[in-house]
Amino acid sequence: MKQINNLQTVPSSRYDDHDPEQEGNKNTKFADLIIDGRSLYQMLKQHDMVLSLGWGSKEYQRLLIDYFLLKETHPYLYYRYPILVCPWCGVEECGFISVHIEREEDLVIWSEFKLEPGNKPISIGPFYFKWIDYEKVINDTFGTAGIQ
Incomplete structure (x- = not known):
C-alpha cells in the first residue's frame, strides 16, 4: 500500500526578514507547499527558484491551479507542470522545476x-x-501573495 x-x-x-541576501534581490512571496511537515521550497532551495503557486496575476494563478487540479494540460509539457519557477518573473524560459501529476481514482x-x-531528474518523491484534501489545498493557494 502507498503511504499517503x-x-x-x-x-x-x-x-527571511533578516537575510542579508535579500538586499538588491526580489523577495518574492508565494504559497509554499508543506509535505509531511517539510517545506517543498526548502527541499529544493538550492535551485534558487520559488513555488509557482500563490503569486502573479489573477489569470496566471488560475491557470496554475487548473494545471495542478488537472483541469488543463500544459501546452508543451502535457502532464508535467512547472512547480518551481524563476523568482524574478515566473517565466518558464528562465528555467524551472517540473513535476509529473496524475490522478488515480x-x-x-x-x-x-x-x-x-x-x-x-531530481531525487525527490513520489508523493x-x-x-479531496489535495483539491482544497491547491485552491487555497489563490491570492496567497496577493494579485500582481
Whole structure:
C-alpha cells in the first residue's frame, strides 16, 4: 500500500526578514507547499527558484491551479507542470522545476521531478495525496501573495 502524504500550504517568501541576501534581490512571496511537515521550497532551495503557486496575476494563478487540479494540460509539457519557477518573473524560459501529476481514482501522484531545461531528474518523491484534501489545498493557494 502507498503511504499517503499530508499536504498543507503556508505563505512564504524567498528570504527571511533578516537575510542579508535579500538586499538588491526580489523577495518574492508565494504559497509554499508543506509535505509531511517539510517545506517543498526548502527541499529544493538550492535551485534558487520559488513555488509557482500563490503569486502573479489573477489569470496566471488560475491557470496554475487548473494545471495542478488537472483541469488543463500544459501546452508543451502535457502532464508535467512547472512547480518551481524563476523568482524574478515566473517565466518558464528562465528555467524551472517540473513535476509529473496524475490522478488515480481518489489519489493524486506527484513524481519525476525534473530540472528544466535539460530534463535533469531530481531525487525527490513520489508523493501521494488524497484528492479531496489535495483539491482544497491547491485552491487555497489563490491570492496567497496577493494579485500582481
